Amino acid sequence: MPQTAPLRRLFDGLSTRLYWRTFALIALLVWLSISAWFQAFRLLQRTDQVRYIAREVVTVVDLAQLAMHHAGADGRAALLADLARNHDIALLPRAAADRWIEARDTEFARRLIAAVHERTAERLLFADRVNGQAGMWVGFSIDGSPYWLRLRRSRLASSLEQTWVIGGLLATLLAMVGAAVIAGFVSRPLRDLGLAIARVRGGDFSQQLDEEVGAAELREVNRGFNRMARALHEFEQDRALMLAGISHDIRTPLARLRLEAELSVPDPQARDDIISDIEQADAIISKFMEYASTAQPLRERVDLADLVSKLAADYAKHGDIVIRMPQQDDAPVLADPLELQRVLVNVIENARKYGRTPGSGRAEIDADFVRRGDEIVLSMRDHGPGVPPEQLPLLTRPFFRGDQARTADRGAGLGLAIADKTLARMGGGMQLSNAPGGGLLLRIRLPRDPLDRLPPPVL
Numbered sequence: 286m287p288q289t290a291p292l293r294r295l296f297d298g299l300s301t302r303l304y305w306r307t308f309a310l311i312a313l314l315v316w317l318s319i320s321a322w323f324q325a326f327r328l329l330q331r332t333d334q335v336r337y338i339a340r341e342v343v344t345v346v347d348l349a350q351l352a353m354h355h356a357g358a359d360g361r362a363a364l365l366a367d368l369a370r371n372h373d374i375a376l377l378p379r380a381a382a383d384r385w386i387e388a389r390d391t392e393f394a395r396r397l398i399a400a401v402h403e404r405t406a407e408r409l410l411f412a413d414r415v416n417g418q419a420g421m422w423v424g425f426s427i428d429g430s431p432y433w434l435r436l437r438r439s440r441l442a443s444s445l446e447q448t449w450v451i452g453g454l455l456a457t458l459l460a461m462v463g464a465a466v467i468a469g470f471v472s473r474p475l476r477d478l479g480l481a482i483a484r485v486r487g488g489d490f491s492q493q494l495d496e497e498v499g500a501a502e503l504r505e506v507n508r509g510f511n512r513m514a515r516a517l518h519e520f521e522q523d524r525a526l527m528l529a530g531i532s533h534d535i536r537t538p539l540a541r542l543r544l545e546a547e548l549s550v551p552d553p554q555a556r557d558d559i560i561s562d563i564e565q566a567d568a569i570i571s572k573f574m575e576y577a578s579t580a581q582p583l584r585e586r587v588d589l590a591d592l593v594s595k596l597a598a599d600y601a602k603h604g605d606i607v608i609r610m611p612q613q614d615d616a617p618v619l620a621d622p623l624e625l626q627r628v629l630v631n632v633i634e635n636a637r638k639y640g641r642t643p644g645s646g647r648a649e650i651d652a653d654f655v656r657r658g659d660e661i662v663l664s665m666r667d668h669g670p671g672v673p674p675e676q677l678p679l680l681t682r683p684f685f686r687g688d689q690a691r692t693a694d695r696g697a698g699l700g701l702a703i704a705d706k707t708l709a710r711m712g713g714g715m716q717l718s719n720a721p722g723g724g725l726l727l728r729i730r731l732p733r734d735p736l737d738r739l740p741p742p743v744l
């Protein structure tokens with residue numbers, strides 16, 4: 286059936302929600318206890334009812350016998366007619382030709398007949414139907430002649446049962462409302478907590494949870510959460526301050542050192558080496574600061590295809606990097622243009638450092654763009670040796686550097702870690718793999734500019 290899939294999804298969605306789970310469990314529990322109680326009550330009431338009806342039957346039979354006995358032969362016909370007219374009790378002479386159907390053999394009937402016979406010495410007949418007429422028929426004899434007595438069932442069946450059904454339905458309804466309220470009590474604080482966690486994760490420490498809620502446990506949780514958020518906030522501020530301090534305190538002597546080297550190291554080779562080392566140390570500090578930064582990147586429209594082709598043109602001048610890309614329509618994404626450029630430059634520089642095509646001495650990068658749903662995927666692939674598969678997941682770890690990177694002794698192993706973090710902050714991501722023909726393949730996902738998702742205007 287085509288409907289099954291969405292229905293099933295709806296059911297799965299509901300059943301995994303704490304609110305609906307709690308609601309369903311409470312409602313089920315209340316419903317089960319109400320129906321158990323209802324059944325128990327009905328059982329008790331049955332026993333009572335059997336006794337009551339048996340007494341009623343015996344009393345009516347006794348009264349009928351007495352009345353007929355004292356009415357005498359003349360009065361009997363009048364009494365019978367009178368009874369039939371005014372009461373829901375009918376008394377009829379029983380004939381051998383009467384067609385009658387014995388009372389159905391139910392638990393109730395058996396218990397009733399037994400209860401009646403406990404109260405009277407006479408053997409009575411019980412029928413459901415006599416000469417086509419339904420009712421509760423009792424056959425007995427008056428002064429030796431046989432009679433039928435008919436009692437209407439409505440006279441005997443109590444309306445209590447109906448009252449109980451209505452009462453049970455009402456109670457179930459009330460229980461449902463109660464379950465909805467209780468489920469809300471349970472799930473709302475958790476939902477609030479989830480939202481607060483998401484805000485803190487996004488760097489917003491200001492939103493605090495209510496510390497005055499009714500339940501003591503929740504108060505504890507909320508208080509603990511608020512304390513944690515404050516501590517994180519302070520930690521974050523301390524960290525930023527400390528990093529800025531370290532950066533400043535190391536960079537100042539580095540700058541002095543460089544100046545001194547330029548002025549006072551006579552050997553040009555040694556001087557260049559010293560300056561190169563100092564520049565490298567400075568670059569590592571920059572990277573480190575960049576990685577530690579918590580600034581939220583911008584999210585504005587950037588044409589990814591345009592950016593890559595500009596970089597390709599820039600790097601073409603260097604001669605050791607070739608970036609090939611297909612003729613490309615625009616690929617508008619939402620991103621921070623500067624941050625995005627840094628990510629791409631790092632990827633290109635990595636190819637230059639680690640991914641040169643063997644034999645050619647230069648790095649060749651193939652770039653391509655694909656629209657996938659609400660995202661644009663940029664793939665960049667070089668033709669170098671790639672990365673041992675077991676190292677692939679490590680590349681985005683801060684300070685991780687591959688073996689050949691260690692000997693090359695450049696970079697801090699932060700480039701891909703920064704790229705990964707930056708892309709995630711911009712709502713995208715990246716994925717590293719080895720290309721089938723060799724070389725590292727990097728896929729960068731970024732959200733498409735929503736304006737671009739509109740259908741093209743009809744001209």
Ligand SMILES: Nc1ncnc2c1ncn2[C@@H]1O[C@H](COP(=O)(O)OP(=O)(O)O)[C@@H](O)[C@H]1O
Binds near residue numbers: 686689699
């Ligand atoms: N194109 C590539 N081909 C092979 N290995 C690479 C490539 N790009 C990166 N790597 C490996 O990933 C490691 C981490 O890269 P990255 O985070 O940019 O740090 P860094 O460039 O400072 O070494 C590098 O040290 C290198 O071993």
Ligand SMILES: [Mg+2]
Binds near residue numbers: 631634
């Ligand atoms: Mg790098």
